Amino acid sequence: MKEFEKMISGRLYSPADPQLEAYHLQRMALCQQLNQTSLLDQTKVNQLKEELIPSSKGQNLGLFLPFYCEYGSNIHVGKECFINYHCTFLDVAPIRLGDGVMLGSGVTIATPCHPFLPQERLAAHYPDGYHDLEYAKPVTIEKNCWICANVTITGGVKIGAGSIVAAGAVVTKDVPANSLVAGVPARVIRQLDEKDRINVWQTYQENETPRSLREKERG
Template sequence: MELNTRNMLEGKPYTPATAELNRYARQGHRLSHDYNLTYDNQTEQRAAILAELLGAHGQNIYLQGPIQFDYGRFTTIGDNFYANFNLTVLDTCPVTIGDNVMLGPNVSLLTAKHPLRYQQRNLREVDGQLLDYEFGAPITIEDNCWLGGNVTVLGAGTIGAGSVIGAGTVVTKDVPANSLVVGNPGRVVRQITEADRLQNFPW
């Protein structure tokens, strides 16, 4: 792995324009496209694509599709994972998802970041080539979490185990375990407790 790619994964400034990252991105985009051409009942084809696309994954994972991964190889998913329509993952830094995680439609996991100052953000010429420099921060979603529809998780956020993120929330920082989070930016409303157990459920 090249130094530029290691810098990317460590959240340091890097350029996405290297041959190695271009190769990784093309593969991630192609495999995402291939997955999106399959139907729900084509389980063997989907499993083969995900095995090539993702860095690692557990058992019993289901991605409704369509999906879009920047690289895919820098994303790991645990057991019993479900993602509804239109999952987007920009895994310029590692994305780590635990067991028993559910994602609603239009969820975006975005590790990529850009400088606020345009002087650092704009394209610049380096050795006769126009380049931009970026950076990022990892995302971790721990076990037993549910993210509602249209949730966006930004880099540098760890969502603690057992948490629920309400629809439309933008997560910008760490979330304690067993938290109910809503809003933009996301804020902890309260802890999820035994009082939230539904009485008409059989367990």
């Protein structure tokens, strides 16, 4: 297997491989170019966005710049996703966003992993040269999740459909569907249910402050 194939499949790989290193730099340069493009030139912004994240073509991805990633080609988005300012996707392993996923500003999704022991983690002399060996674990966020501002999601995590991750949480393990999670490390606070409904259209039409049934019951 080539180093790129090893990398995205979760095997140990060498980031110093010349072919992989060249591709890595090319993709990061493309990300840099996107971030330096004027927002007034939306045609160019959309062109570069689809070049950086090929899966976004035709999916109506909302992306507020700046946005940072390592490859972009390892990001797989569904329909109508939204990514707010200053998000960072370390997409060494695949990152998958289901339909309707919303990410607040400053979210970090970090798939890379390193060996725990220093003598295995640091660069060393191997038969093919002096370098380190790394690996990565994928992240999946299923449809209709809301990941709030400044959340960190680590490699190997799957967040179930319809869940909310509260601002500032650090998610290190799987999240069940329709859950509200918060904290460092993140833990399940409760399940989301009909008491969370705020009747958005009626509330909007009546120009009222949004309050869920749960909030109204509290007085």
